[in-house]
Amino acid sequence: MSEQNLNAPQVDYDVVVIGGGPAGLSAAASAKESGAASVLVVERDDELGGILNQCIHNGFGLITYNEELTGPEYAARAEELARAAGAEFRLGAMVVDVSQDRVVTFVSEEHGLEQVRAGAVVLAMGCRERPAGALATPGFRPAGVYTAGTAQRLVNIEGLMPGREVVILGSGDIGLIMARRMTLEGAHVACVAELMPYSGGLKRNIVQCLEDFGIPLLLSHTVTRIEGEKRVEAVTLAEVGEDGRPIPGTEVTYPCDTLLLSVGLLPENELSRAAGVDLSPVTRGAVVDDALQTSVPGVFACGNVLHVHDLVDYVSQEAELAGLNAASFAQGLQQVRSATIAVRAKGGVRYTVPQFISPTYMAESITLRFRVAGVFEDRYINVWANDKLLVHKRHPILVPGEMESVVIKKEMLEGLDDLEEIVVCLEEVR
Numbered sequence: 001m002s003e004q005n006l007n008a009p010q011v012d013y014d015v016v017v018i019g020g021g022p023a024g025l026s027a028a029a030s031a032k033e034s035g036a037a038s039v040l041v042v043e044r045d046d047e048l049g050g051i052l053n054q055c056i057h058n059g060f061g062l063i064t065y066n067e068e069l070t071g072p073e074y075a076a077r078a079e080e081l082a083r084a085a086g087a088e089f090r091l092g093a094m095v096v097d098v099s100q101d102r103v104v105t106f107v108s109e110e111h112g113l114e115q116v117r118a119g120a121v122v123l124a125m126g127c128r129e130r131p132a133g134a135l136a137t138p139g140f141r142p143a144g145v146y147t148a149g150t151a152q153r154l155v156n157i158e159g160l161m162p163g164r165e166v167v168i169l170g171s172g173d174i175g176l177i178m179a180r181r182m183t184l185e186g187a188h189v190a191c192v193a194e195l196m197p198y199s200g201g202l203k204r205n206i207v208q209c210l211e212d213f214g215i216p217l218l219l220s221h222t223v224t225r226i227e228g229e230k231r232v233e234a235v236t237l238a239e240v241g242e243d244g245r246p247i248p249g250t251e252v253t254y255p256c257d258t259l260l261l262s263v264g265l266l267p268e269n270e271l272s273r274a275a276g277v278d279l280s281p282v283t284r285g286a287v288v289d290d291a292l293q294t295s296v297p298g299v300f301a302c303g304n305v306l307h308v309h310d311l312v313d314y315v316s317q318e319a320e321l322a323g324l325n326a327a328s329f330a331q332g333l334q335q336v337r338s339a340t341i342a343v344r345a346k347g348g349v350r351y352t353v354p355q356f357i358s359p360t361y362m363a364e365s366i367t368l369r370f371r372v373a374g375v376f377e378d379r380y381i382n383v384w385a386n387d388k389l390l391v392h393k394r395h396p397i398l399v400p401g402e403m404e405s406v407v408i409k410k411e412m413l414e415g416l417d418d419l420e421e422i423v424v425c426l427e428e429v430r
């Protein structure tokens with residue numbers, strides 16, 4: 001098997017990581033610990049830590065540290081590990097381009113436009129919120145309509161209250177967390193409305209952020225009207241049918257001055273797209289193999305830019321893997337990808353990451369992460385390779401808001417020569 005020849009162009013850094021959130025920091029620490037001689041993290045903000053800096057609630061790090069840390073505490077630990085490993089940082093620097101041959105261009109107030117040549121690149125740019133414009137809601141666009149993340153930043157970082165009487169649309173984790181946060185800051189949250197018949201957030205957040213505060217969760221509801229010309233004065237909600245359309249006659253108007261939107265997160269992939277990285281229409285992140293390598297050799301992806309995560313612990317685990325593989329690629333240790341095994345999501349499974357496996361360099365075991373497409377009670381998670389059942393795991397309940405995973409061991413694939421695909425699916429328990 002051939003090895004990458006990376007001796008050709010001189011590189012400025014073995015590994016360049018784009019984004020200094022928890023994913024970028026863990027990838028940087030891991031790349032350095034895995035033998036990369038030099039690792040640079042480029043972050044557009046003036047501080048490291050990413051979205052965690054505005055998440056002052058606790059609940060981070062239960063899996064990694066067996067402790068309930070706040071977002072900034074978790075970020076501080078990730079930063080400490082990356083610094084201790086010897087990564088370098090460029091803050092206040094926005095990456096504007098990544099080329100296929102891994103030249104990273106960034107711009108900063110202090111140094112203007114700069115370019116560095118990387119042995120390997122790790123994409124860790126996180127995600128952004130779906131904006132209000134994505135909603136087809138009639139009425140004006142008065143002041144008082146915020147995305148939940150913007151409201152979180154205003155309250156937790158700027159010390160500003162977006163409003164006093166609040167309706168929240170969308171029950172993803174940020175919406176749930178902001179329902180509690182606004183209540184603790186003295187606002188009244190009338191309700192959280194959710195279009196789907198199930199919440200998009202973690203069960204623990206529904207309990208701790210809504211139920212504990214008596215905030216109603218209205219499933220299968222949406223906003224049909226926003227009233228107020230200059231400032232929001234009221235929001236009308238209606239129940240929706242199975243077709244997702246409002247049911248006439250079910251409208252209820254809630255007088256309020258603020259509407260918070262928590263209607264989805266989108267991986268921040270403009271740079272990846274421009275670099276020629278293949279993106280998945282389902283996750284909207286890169287299509288990757290089990291080394292988290294994208295379709296562009298030497299470019300890896302991890303964290304929320306790859307697919308939206310609910311727990312930061314899994315972001316860190318995934319990023320460590322991306323860092324390790326980026327370091328091996330940069331050192332010329334990673335073999336060239338040859339045949340691949342596709343990982344197909346079927347029967348209730350919406351997507352998997354990775355989307356394919358490279359038998360050429362498969363590790364002893366790999367973790368397939370996935371989300372389901374609806375609420376499923378009492379199901380088996382099955383992983384098939386041809387007619388061999390690799391994994392058969394029973395679950396009492398599976399919901400789209402909680403990421404699931406299965407582990408595939410290399411030994412399970414022994415004897416399955418010329419395997420072209422692995423299927424991950426749900427099956428009813430009879």
Ligand SMILES: Cc1cc2nc3c(=O)[nH]c(=O)nc-3n(C[C@H](O)[C@H](O)[C@H](O)COP(=O)(O)OP(=O)(O)OC[C@H]3O[C@@H](n4cnc5c(N)ncnc54)[C@H](O)[C@@H]3O)c2cc1C
Binds near residue numbers: 093127149
């Ligand atoms: C409101 C909220 C509540 C959450 N609550 C919990 C919780 O209770 N427990 C839990 O475990 N997890 C929670 N999470 C999830 C967890 O915080 C995220 O999954 C995690 O922060 C994602 O890390 P990341 O590094 O991929 O992205 P981010 O943290 O978003 O970091 C991405 C970084 O990349 C930088 N960047 C982007 N583009 C560029 C560019 N072009 N050039 C330079 N830099 C760039 C950004 O500035 C940012 O710093 C929560 C998330 C949110 C949003």
